Amino acid sequence: MLRKLLIGTALASGLAFAAHAEDVKEVQMLHWWTSGGEAAALNVLKQDLAKEGYAWKDVPVAGGGGDAAMTALKAMVAAGNYPTASQMLGYTVLDYAAAGVMGDLTETAKKEGWDKSVPAALQKFSVYDGKWVAAPVNVHSVNWLWINKAVMDKIGGTEPKTFDDFIALLDKAKAAGVTPLALGGQNWQEATMFDSVVLSTGGPEFYKKAMNDLDDASLKSDTMKKSFDNLAKLVTYVDPNFSGRDWNLATAMVIKGDALVQVMGDWAKGEFHAANKTPGTDFLCYRFPGTDGSVIYNSDMFGMFNVPDDRKAAQVALATATLSKSFQSAFNVVKGSVPARTDVPDTDFDACGKKGIADLKKANEGGTLFGSLAQGYGAPPAVANAYKDVVSKFVHGQIKTSDEAVTELVKAIDDAK
Amino acid sequence: MSTVATSQIKLTPEEARPRASVRSRLQDALPKIVLAPSFAITIVFVYGFILWTIYLSFTNSKTFPSYAITGGRAYQRLWNWTFDTDPPSSWYTSITNMGIFGFLYIAICLALGLFLAILLDQKIRGEGVLRPIYLYPMALSFIVTGVAWKWFLDPGLGLEQTLHQWGWTSFHFDWIKNKDFVIYTVVIAGVWQASGFIMAMFLAGLRGIDGEIMKAAQIDGATTFQLYRRIVIPLLRPIFLSAFIVLAHLAIKSYDLVVALTSGGPGGSAWLPSNFMYEYTFKRNEMAVGSASAVIMLMTIVAIIVPYLYSELREKPR
Numbered sequence: 001m002l003r004k005l006l007i008g009t010a011l012a013s014g015l016a017f018a019a020h021a022e023d024v025k026e027v028q029m030l031h032w033w034t035s036g037g038e039a040a041a042l043n044v045l046k047q048d049l050a051k052e053g054y055a056w057k058d059v060p061v062a063g064g065g066g067d068a069a070m071t072a073l074k075a076m077v078a079a080g081n082y083p084t085a086s087q088m089l090g091y092t093v094l095d096y097a098a099a100g101v102m103g104d105l106t107e108t109a110k111k112e113g114w115d116k117s118v119p120a121a122l123q124k125f126s127v128y129d130g131k132w133v134a135a136p137v138n139v140h141s142v143n144w145l146w147i148n149k150a151v152m153d154k155i156g157g158t159e160p161k162t163f164d165d166f167i168a169l170l171d172k173a174k175a176a177g178v179t180p181l182a183l184g185g186q187n188w189q190e191a192t193m194f195d196s197v198v199l200s201t202g203g204p205e206f207y208k209k210a211m212n213d214l215d216d217a218s219l220k221s222d223t224m225k226k227s228f229d230n231l232a233k234l235v236t237y238v239d240p241n242f243s244g245r246d247w248n249l250a251t252a253m254v255i256k257g258d259a260l261v262q263v264m265g266d267w268a269k270g271e272f273h274a275a276n277k278t279p280g281t282d283f284l285c286y287r288f289p290g291t292d293g294s295v296i297y298n299s300d301m302f303g304m305f306n307v308p309d310d311r312k313a314a315q316v317a318l319a320t321a322t323l324s325k326s327f328q329s330a331f332n333v334v335k336g337s338v339p340a341r342t343d344v345p346d347t348d349f350d351a352c353g354k355k356g357i358a359d360l361k362k363a364n365e366g367g368t369l370f371g372s373l374a375q376g377y378g379a380p381p382a383v384a385n386a387y388k389d390v391v392s393k394f395v396h397g398q399i400k401t402s403d404e405a406v407t408e409l410v411k412a413i414d415d416a417k
Numbered sequence: 418m419s420t421v422a423t424s425q426i427k428l429t430p431e432e433a434r435p436r437a438s439v440r441s442r443l444q445d446a447l448p449k450i451v452l453a454p455s456f457a458i459t460i461v462f463v464y465g466f467i468l469w470t471i472y473l474s475f476t477n478s479k480t481f482p483s484y485a486i487t488g489g490r491a492y493q494r495l496w497n498w499t500f501d502t503d504p505p506s507s508w509y510t511s512i513t514n515m516g517i518f519g520f521l522y523i524a525i526c527l528a529l530g531l532f533l534a535i536l537l538d539q540k541i542r543g544e545g546v547l548r549p550i551y552l553y554p555m556a557l558s559f560i561v562t563g564v565a566w567k568w569f570l571d572p573g574l575g576l577e578q579t580l581h582q583w584g585w586t587s588f589h590f591d592w593i594k595n596k597d598f599v600i601y602t603v604v605i606a607g608v609w610q611a612s613g614f615i616m617a618m619f620l621a622g623l624r625g626i627d628g629e630i631m632k633a634a635q636i637d638g639a640t641t642f643q644l645y646r647r648i649v650i651p652l653l654r655p656i657f658l659s660a661f662i663v664l665a666h667l668a669i670k671s672y673d674l675v676v677a678l679t680s681g682g683p684g685g686s687a688w689l690p691s692n693f694m695y696e697y698t699f700k701r702n703e704m705a706v707g708s709a710s711a712v713i714m715l716m717t718i719v720a721i722i723v724p725y726l727y728s729e730l731r732e733k734p735r
Contacts, residue, residue: 071699074481095480095702185594186680241573243594243683382479382701389507389685396596396684398504408504415494416701 023313029302030059030076030086032069041334048321054314059083077101082305084315088134090125090376093303097128103304105132108316114323117341119364121371122299134301135322136340138332139360141295142265142372143196143288146251146272151178151260152284160289163200163230170237173260181234182250182259185243187392189250191374193263194231194391200290201227204368207294211373214383214417219410228394228402234263235395243396254283263288265298265375269336269352278350285352287359295363298375299340379413386412467715474708482704491709507685508710511693514600515717518689519668521604522611526664527657529608530615535645537616538623548620551613559610563677566606567593596686599679603671603687606678611667615660622656623649658729662722669718690714 027049033042046056059076061069066089073086082101096102109115109132118126118136126134145160155176160166170180183189199207202223210218218224239259242250251271253259262268272283279285302322304315321327328339333348338356342364346357363369371377374391376384390409393399399408477487498508505513533551537544554562569575570593580588592598626649634644672691679687688696690710698707 067699078481092480099481185683187685240591241571241594244567244680380702382703385696385701393504393684396686398596398684398686400504404504416703 024311025053025314026055026057026311027085027314027318028057028059028083029318030061030069030073030083032061032066032087038335041331044330044334045321045327048324048327049317052317052321054317059086077305082307084307084311085135085302085304085318087137088301088303090298090301090371091380093125093134093301094128096303096305097133101306102128102131102133103306103312103315105135105304105316105319106130108132108319112320112323114341117343118323119340119342119360119369121297121364121369122340124371125299125377126301132304134303135319137300137302137322138328138335138337139295139297139299139340140265140267140337140375141297141356141360142192142375143199143291143294143296144264144266144268145284145286145288146254146262146264146268147284147286148254148257148260149280149282149284151176151257155260157260159284159286161292163197163290166289167233170234170260174237178257179239179253179259180237180261182253182262183235183238183242184245184247184250185238185392185395186245186247187388188374189247189264190395191388191391192265192372193234194227195296195372195374195378196263196288196291197231197234198224198227199294199296199370200288201230204294204370207296207370211378212371214379214413216410216414219413220406224406224409225402228405231391231394232402265372266336266338266352266356273336279352285355293359293362293366294368294370295359296370296372297360298372298377300337382416383413386416470708470711474705474712476705478704478708480702480704491705494706495709495713507688507693507696510686511688511690511710514603514686514688515669515690517600518604518607518671519665521601522607522668523661523664525604525608526612526615527660529612530660531619531650531653533612533616534619534623535649537620548617552617553613554610555614557610559671559673560677562606562610563674566602566609567678570602570605593679594683596683599682599687603675603678603689607668607671607674611664615664618656618660618663619653622653626652654729658725661725665718665722669714 031042033039049056059072061072066087069087070092073083076083077096077099088096093102114132115123119139122136122139126132126136151173155169155172155178157169157172160169173180183193195211198211202210202218206218206221206223209215210221210224247264247268248271250259250262251264251268252275254262255272255275255277266285269279269285272279277283302318304319307315323341325339325341325344328341328344329348332339333350333353336353338349338353338360342357342361344357346354349357360369373379373384373387378384379387387409390399390405390412393408394402394405399405472486473482474491475486475489476483477485477490495508498506499512501509537547537551541547570590572578572589572591572594577588577590593602630648630652631644634648639647670691671689672695675681675687675689675692681687681692691714694707694710694714696707697703697710
């Protein structure tokens, strides 16, 4: 008996030793952060991992963008060839988790205290069935105004606190001969702006019911109609040439002073930084009027796949490094977003970043942190895209009235569910 | 008994053949052996995946393929969307755009290509320089064509802006920003790219026409117009067939042109069925609906091409 035990122990330790010896010191990563600022931000992570002895290997994606990467990921997973981790957004993580291909990082999460430091709203996407399957990298928020300060001073504007203030401010800009609102007429940009309009018009409770819970009564309500009316008002302040414009070109209009304001997520800040502009002196960041205290977020995640045992150590190292306070700070300073854990010091961030961190913390504690429907954090992709369709058709005139828009929205969402 | 005898008799001539038969048989089989891999690849990757797509369209596949047949709900949804005209559903927009784009693109390319080819065929000087100029757009990818025309047609950057700066301030051309006209800009860019290639096809056809026939007609007193109308164009019929098939498949697979030129157009008003298919399969995780739309695209092209091929190819063995 004793002998058997001894042999067993010897074998087990031998196996453990063998497994340890064969650990692959490499992280295979699928992502589409290839442009200047993003690549620089990701370099921080590469260096952190290199210090621990893990090599970084990008999984090549033909064509670059997120869609191509997701198509590549689908093919890899279908072939049973999992990367260590992949950049993923919202419901994609849950889809893959439901398909049973994600790993389990619960132990690491416990050790590192992610349960307490990562906002609960984010955990909806990074925790599946009680298991940690993804490491959130950052939190973007979309209810921001980006304003050119020189233009603001010229027209004598002040921070708009309500939607009516905002309209008055846009009128002033119009009178001064500046394009008041820089908008890119692509469906996701229009819908991203509409997220903020709904929050501003209906308040936090209403936003949650309509845009996260997809409650029929709220979607049909007069408040939703009023939101569409408010959107129609905003659209009267764009230049005639807005249709199809890329978001960064709209940002460039604000940077150059051709336009007063853009409603866009905080990735717009990266464009201001790239043009050597400083918050406070060259540009201003305010919350969308009437949404102060709430945050509509989206977040980049690193989905962790169920890799073979010899790659698990590398995966744990990657996840730990991703959610380490030092990386969260260094990465998000460059990326323009805010850390995905609320206990990271804000010393290195600029004024807008500091406000973003404070707002996130407040929203998390007050229960006013909501997923952006336009960015795919409010509902699964089928619903989110149906929503974008309706908003875009309303902006471009295929849908003519707010009554019709509300009917179409309910129909489209029901159809996509 | 007799059967054995006959079979033995039958065998003898084979045996009597010289040993070289292995070599000659190999020679006979060589084309088949060489073609076999590409044949197998075509069978699997074209026809196999067509069947696979048809199969998927009857499941309820979402993000990933699911294998349980659940009926024709995807087709039912497409059918309902076909009649959703006000406001137009994405599917309705896609198929009406396909009709407009397909018809204009093929018709204008054929007309313009033939016209240019006839002009170039007048034994003019510098043909060697002109021909490649018309042909080169075909060497560009749809993405390049799309982006170039996007800038050119953009009222704030391209044609309209330039003419305004030159003083013609009443000039107005904003089709690319207009939900009702954006599909016609796709036609313009598509025609610009393909008509030179069609011209080259027609030019080759014109060069293949026997000069004697033309001379005979001229001696009989045919005017130039009659010559082309009654003799040349009828003789070019096989070229029309090839050009039509090339254009039809280019039209139906135009996806990148729409994306690069219009990024879908205002409110999705420039979508073609291929954009619809990609959106639903890969972005909206509705693989069954995407597959169903792909099957309908296939059926459409089959419905057009098969009768045409049949009527054209039947006349050959006269």
